[in-house]
Amino acid sequence: QLQLVESGGGLVQPGGSLRLSCAASGFTLEDYAIAWFRQAPGKEREVVACIAMSDGSMFYGDFVRGRFTISRDNAKNTVYLQMNSLKPEDTAVYYCNAHNGANWVWGQGTQVTVSS
Numbered sequence: 001q002l003q004l005v006e007s008g009g010g011l012v013q014p015g016g017s018l019r020l021s022c023a024a025s026g027f028t029l030e031d032y033a034i035a036w037f038r039q040a041p042g043k044e045r046e047v048v049a050c051i052a053m054s055d056g057s058m059f060y061g062d063f064v065r066g067r068f069t070i071s072r073d074n075a076k077n078t079v080y081l082q083m084n085s086l087k088p089e090d091t092a093v094y095y096c097n098a099h100n101g102a103n104w105v106w107g108q109g110t111q112v113t114v115s116s
Helices: none
Strands: 003-007 010-012 018-025 033-039 046-051 058-060 068-073 078-083 092-099 104-106 110-114
Touching (some): 003 104, 033 068, 046 078
Parallel strands (some): 010 110
Antiparallel strands (some): 003 018, 092 104
């Protein structure tokens, strides 16, 4: 089955860093567009970062641009989200997603909490 499994979430202090991983199985990530989403309590789900399938270009939400970096390791079939300079408002459940038009695959999410 097509599956994505997130890991790396946890509790971090403001200004700290965290690296999220999303491991794919049942399909090859390089054949899909990739995105990280997040959803905080009482807020709508929003896109954090993505990798376009067409040319591999990276795009970021304005609220994280310059702090977060999305990357893909084709050998490991894993996508990462490096998060630096974390703020309390970054607290949310983070989800990875892969799609190619025919298939949409979602992970179960990993909790990120930024608090002192």
